[in-house]
Amino acid sequence: MTELTYDIAVVGGGIVGLATALAITDADSSRSVAVLEKEDGWGQHQTGHNSGVIHSGIYYQPGSYKATMARDGGKEMAEFCEQHSLPITRSGKIIVATEPGELPRLEKLRERGAANRLTVRPLTPEEIREHEPHVRGLAGLHVPSTGTCDFGAVAGRLVEILRERGVHMMSSTRVIGFSRRSREVVVETDRGEVLARRVANCAGLHSDRLAHIGGQRNDVRIVPFRGEYFELRPDREHLVQNLVYPVPDPAFPFLGVHLTRMNNGGVHIGPNAVLAFARDGYSKASVDWAGVRDVATNRGLHRLARRYWREGGAEVLRSMIKPLFVRAVRRLVPEIESADLVAAPAGVRAQAIHDDGTLVDDFAFAEDEQFVHVLNAPSPAATASLPIGREIARRCLVRADQ
Template sequence: MSRVRAAVVGGGIIGVAVARQLTRSLGNVDVTVFEKEDELAAHQTGHNSGVVHAGLYYEPGSLKARLCRRGVELLQEFTAGKGVGYEECGKVVVAHNASELGRLEAIHRRAIANGVPDVRMINADELAAVEPHARGLAALHSPRTAIVDYRAVTNALAGDVTDAGGTVALGVAVTGIEERGPEIRVASTSGTEVYDLVITCAGLQSDRLAHASGDPANPRIVPFFGDYYLLRPEKRGLVKGLIYPVPDPRYPFLGVHLTKRIDGAIMVGPNAFLAAGREAYRRAQVSPGDLGEVLGFPGFWRFAAGNLPTAARETRLVVNSRAFVEEARKYVPELQAGDVTRGPRGIRAQAMTRDGSLVDDFVITGTNRLVHVRNAPSPGATSSMAIAEHIVSEAMDRASLS
């Protein structure tokens, strides 16, 4: 049997997991991963909080719920086998009033239905036992929620790809993809090569790459940045694990929370605000082209018009560090403005439709031999290996490969 020539565009955790899954699902495959940066996990994967989500929030039976639970199992097994640090530090979702308590109880019911292990409702005294410096009316405790270094996971996944004979091409940007009959021509900064199957997992650039190869322009990626602060080392004892708010249906984003990182640091944040560039990680960095594209997109203005309270809240958090800390003090009252320092910034690739709706589900488009992952929503990193199983299975079905 002739060998299948496959390419994956994008060296984030999902792209590399897809490449690994191809080597496991197709024994006769030669896989190449294209990544335009000089390292893997350079964008969303390497700028997230490192949380391994247990599956508390998702509609029972939904694809997101199933992939999350499957993804956690695969991630636990993989990190144990590779010696990558994985810590079940636990998570509390804290309610402060009766309206939040009702929403929290609904999350508890979902978590139980999704099979989240050992999750339970706890009262204020029990919350103090789990997180001595946290305060609230009640909380949902998920002791098996974990943290991990997703950069390390991505590099370990890449090791499996190369061990299976695959290639990871760093510093090689894909400039065009063209389908010609049964073959896909991939043009890059290193030349043009021909493949039988191409899967794009381009994250912040996913819509552009898909559109350039003949896909519809929408949904569009609108980048939102999230800034974090870090607790000073002497204040890390204020937080043992993860302290989260109850999601507020008035806002499209979760809001400020406190997160332990695998290296022991404690992150406070993030906020959520329109980024001045898809890869503008420095606070003064602006990409006029990226920003102009967003401002010329009708969907963004429809989203903004429908979320004025969100804009007011997030603007306050962006310009006022004391307001940022004040949000966190709702959960840890001992926290003071002087207890934090500026931390990292992440950028979220938010898929948005022309009517201003945020896309919160998977969007996989393309043709039989060219598959575009246009949106792989949170918890994408947690679910990465399960998402890879799903994507590769669909791609194989489309291309009639076995």
């Protein structure tokens, strides 16, 4: 390893870490920056294992980071993709109520969309069919600003830009510890030491662990949830034109089983959200000791499970029993049959939780003189990555200038 002391070391080579390095170099090209990533490539985890949806921000509390950064980030992400000739669609989505009890929640979503300065149009059953001929519902909302892109391709282009700017891109470099000195941090890795005046912890699924070894003391811990997907057989893809979502349960942090037409023409359906016993556990057989220990010792998770055991149990059953998953899909598209669904690759989402069992509902940061930790960056973090990166960069540079 070089003895150069970097102005800022970014730990985590997903889209948020890459966007942070971009924002630092945008703000001050004289800063020396290194990006450290434990995998041998970039955007290998949450960035490369998602549905590719550019979210609008309709679901999020007005004034929150999620709401403003999803709205603004979606526009910026579309501009970035168009500028760099990356695949993108802005097809819009519909949110569909299929039961009378969902209608009040649908109306609250419309009001929230208006509060977040989004274009949202109510749909009658007939208008739902105009957008999606095979979807059935009592009422719906059309959100035209939603779309899809390839976040892995975005990450790849960010890496190219960062290399052109002289950022030191260090893949296959796992951070195992930190040592503080008066004017710098020693970032201990499995390939040697890296020196930096400031460290931005953008480690996603591992951010709480790195925050802890970096000296940050709080009760926020990451719980990994595996999102399990199916996809439609090619000859049945005509059943979904764009993006179709159910009305979400506001008490639960997931959006429910939804249908997404991808940039490549395929249609993904899901996810089931089930507890994962490994931070990088993309299959049901993925279990490691650290993941088991996390589950066994996480008081917040235990409290959350007692509160939402019915909802969590339903997710597990849908994971184990395909007909239950099909039933959830058929609420939106009655023509879909079990034989139409083929298993697709899963993803893992990082959900932060407090010790008292409450979910961390917004993007969350913690910092001191030498560190900025991103404690929570779940969906819509990929959509919002460019403004999130600017916020992390701002925090890093303010401290660096003090």
